[in-house]
Amino acid sequence: MGLLVNGEWVNDSQSYSNKDGKFVRTNSQFRNWITRDGSSGFPAEHGRYHLYVSLACPWAHRTLIMRKLKGLENSITVSIVDPYMSGAEGWIFSEYPGSTLDSINEFKCLYQVYQKSNPQFTGRVTVPVLWDKAAKTIVNNESPEIIIMLNNCFDGPDFYPEDLREKIEELNAWIYDKINNGVYKSGFASTQSAYEEAVTELFEALDQVEVILDRNRFLAGDRFTTADIRLFTTLIRFDCVYVGHFKCNLKRLVDYPNIWNYVKEIYQMEGIEETVNMDHIKKHYYTSHTWINPNCIVPKGPIIDFKESHNRSLKFNH
């Protein structure tokens, strides 16, 4: 895998695990905020911001869903990287179906966007990136923060209501650790014990979600919130990628009746399906992590119908 060191791209060809074989995620470094009053230097202006995303990436996918549900497609432009991420160049822009070139900076590689913001940058070059076209710099590259600022700073439906914030954050804390990051801890583990620890905790957490979704239509109650957006982007990849590629295979999601119906319900909400690109998702994981899948074969299955009917409205509308 590659990364930037003092502003230079380095192909360090290492996997992601530490000496104990555990995957350790590094912290995002661009942490500015868009504000309604502009006091942060990043005012909430339509047309000013751009998102660099991968359709494969669950973290970037959250930002695309928020952009869509808030009706910000004409306000926030998007560039979509090629699904294949190499160590030699990292994420690149291409004309692969569903990808785009970089219409803003006309760069070939995403790392150039990071270099432009900070010529001495050291760290991983990740998506999503929220870019300010006026200041010509990265505002933020941490998906949980990007979705909150898009929700709070632009008009439209509210997916982070004040009265549910505490509950949402309480859910996010363990769901992030055990599920969103848990699939990566399982897949990128390089020792048997690190893998077993992660996969066990992952399925304990999914069991817990199954119980919550028996009681509640959505994670925080009867309203669809950022907690659901954050979980959905991991769940939609689960049976197609994480079960096989990341060895998260104690069960499949289709074996959890409540979770499976919940995934279908969200997939079928207006605007969501068009944010899901299963070709990019499978192609990225199965071809980019060559230490896990050296021949880069992309499996044809599983065959899953996300449009099949779900019983969530029957179950909760009474």
Ligand SMILES: N[C@@H](CCC(=O)N[C@@H](CS)C(=O)NCC(=O)O)C(=O)O
């Ligand atoms: N904390 C970040 C994580 C983003 C992230 O890890 N993105 C992955 C793609 S799924 C990436 O770009 N990885 C490239 C790398 O680590 O070199 C967020 O939630 O925005």
